[in-house]
Amino acid sequence: MSLPEYQKVEVTANIPYPVFLGAQLEALGEYLHSQFQDVEHILIITNPQVAKLYAERLQKGLLVDYRVNFLFVPAGETEKSLERLSQLTTAALRFGADRHTLVIALGGGVIGDLAGFFASVFMRGIRLIQVPTTLLAQVDSSIGGKVAVNHPAGKNILGAFYPPRAVWTDFTTLESLPWEEVENGLAESIKHALIEDSGLFEFFETEEESLKRRDPLIWREMVTRSSTVKVRIVSQDEREQGRRALLNLGHSFGHALETEMNYRGVTHGQGVSIGLVAAAHLANAKGLMTMAEVDRIKRLLNKFGLPTKITEIVETTIKDPQVLLQLMQADKKNQGGRKILILPHGIGRAVISKECTDAEILDAWNQVI
Ligand SMILES: NC(=O)c1ccc[n+]([C@@H]2O[C@H](COP(=O)([O-])OP(=O)(O)OC[C@H]3O[C@@H](n4cnc5c(N)ncnc54)[C@H](O)[C@@H]3O)[C@@H](O)[C@H]2O)c1
Structure with a gap:
């Protein structure tokens, strides 16, 4: 071929x-x-x-x-x-x-x-x-x-x-590329789909088998569509003064988890995956996403072997979300002590939110612990 x-x-x-x-x-x-x-x-x-x-x-x-x-x-x-x-x-x-x-x-x-x-x-x-x-x-x-x-x-x-x-x-x-490394890229690609390409999200849903088989034409399309999202966003905001921050979707949660686990027993892709789910729950609490959409995200991540709960990562014993909340305090993206979070708004759109309370963030963590 x-x-x-x-x-x-x-x-x-x-x-x-x-x-x-x-x-x-x-x-x-x-x-x-x-x-x-x-x-x-x-x-x-x-x-x-x-x-x-x-x-x-x-x-x-x-x-x-x-x-x-x-x-x-x-x-x-x-x-x-x-x-x-x-x-x-x-x-x-x-x-x-x-x-x-x-x-x-x-x-x-x-x-x-x-x-x-x-x-x-x-x-x-x-x-x-x-x-x-x-x-x-x-x-x-x-x-x-x-x-x-x-x-x-x-x-x-x-x-x-x-x-x-x-x-x-x-x-x-x-x-x-070993599958574990593929997963790290898939988590970011699914993130791109969530931020601004609902069609790519559907593509992941329908092409699960071909992607797992590494069908070259399907991979070509997935990589092309996903990198094009990144190209579009950085072209609009090279220096991360605004829109580029959307690419941090799932990362504030994910980084906190990776830091708490000392970068051991959790891959970056797993951190992002759990972070996406936590952000989706928070979006649901804020009225930006239905529970059906949250479940759709979880189903897709699971299809590709990505975790949607911390307990799916065997090595961890994290029970207290307070620790994770504290770690989010140190996020580079925060401004003036306020937590800046990226939330999905339905599937294929995301927003920057400065309005999330610690109680809401703790609730989101509890959904993924
Ligand atoms: N600059 C940015 O905008 C940006 C964005 C996201 C992540 N990052 C950085 O990217 C890094 C993670 O990158 P990564 O996930 O590519 O990991 P990596 O660079 O560590 O590569 C992962 C492993 O795959 C192996 N490998 C690479 N290509 C291979 C191939 N074709 N076949 C078989 N094995 C191969 C490497 O030897 C390595 O062991 C982190 O340091 C992160 O901070 C940067």
């Missing part, structure tokens, strides 16, 4: 850039050649596991025109650190990197955030291409220009808005 040609959607932010959906790794070299005549040196930042699977295909298109060096970063969230950034800098300089060097981030969100942050500060900024290889990175983290490393005080504390010159998405890289 031959797949359709790639699609190009444009992020129309302050500095516009294209997102190529369904492009081939082998063809990136040709694209770079057509766009950046002054580039001679390329640094590919990736991890050994991803490199083993995809470096050769990517390199195929690059070797004729460029001097190419690899910088390998072990897998794991802890690699998003200042120490790793410093090591990357040393290695890049040893390879003779200069202001004309172009960085390719080949990997999931960890590589995208770290390599992106490196590109944003190396010699005050060098060009960056995102080549996302996880579902989460394809539908979410590679689009929108947020790059960051972590600090002992918190996740993504040191970061920047640094748009890539292009996002080059090859769907075939998803074939090797």
Whole structure:
């Protein structure tokens, strides 16, 4: 079966850039050649596991025109650190990197955030291409220009808005992705559907089996539709002054849960999934959503193996929602001590709410404990 040609959607932010959906790794070299005549040196930042699977295909298109060096970063969230950034800098300089060097981030969100942050500060900024290889990175983290490393005080504390010159998405890289990693991306994709694409929500409902079978055409459509939601939202509000905050739907609850569990025994996708359900219950209490819609969300998440109650995550013993409420106090998105929450408004629409009381939030937590 031959797949359709790639699609190009444009992020129309302050500095516009294209997102190529369904492009081939082998063809990136040709694209770079057509766009950046002054580039001679390329640094590919990736991890050994991803490199083993995809470096050769990517390199195929690059070797004729460029001097190419690899910088390998072990897998794991802890690699998003200042120490790793410093090591990357040393290695890049040893390879003779200069202001004309172009960085390719080949990997999931960890590589995208770290390599992106490196590109944003190396010699005050060098060009960056995102080549996302996880579902989460394809539908979410590679689009929108947020790059960051972590600090002992918190996740993504040191970061920047640094748009890539292009996002080059090859769907075939998803074939090797373990299901647990797929779930992290699915949680974000379902979130996108809830925020502004009720048709995508229905698509998830009707295409459950094909998605689980990883039917390439169905996956292509799902990733395309979901990343297009992200493209639209960040194009409207690149710097998160307003509408972009909607993308935090489920995350204030999810982050509190992840923090309470010390990021062990709960994946990001599971945190988001439970967060979406808590936000849906809160929306129901506020009259923004019917109970039938809340149940529809729960059914969909469950269909894909995502939890809708904390007790479904075996390792946890959380019983007291007060602890979780306290953790939400520290959310970066809060303003002047007021909790800013994103609530679904029916399916396919979301709103920013500053009006939720602690009692209402506690009630929502109790629904998912
Ligand atoms: N910048 C943003 O806007 C943004 C948005 C959401 C999340 N993030 C960040 O993204 C990170 C999470 O990203 P992630 O979920 O992609 O995790 P990840 O980058 O840690 O990748 C998960 C695992 O999948 C492996 N992997 C990657 N591609 C593969 C492939 N094609 N086949 C097989 N294995 C593969 C990796 O080696 C890794 O072990 C977090 O650090 C989060 O903060 C950033």
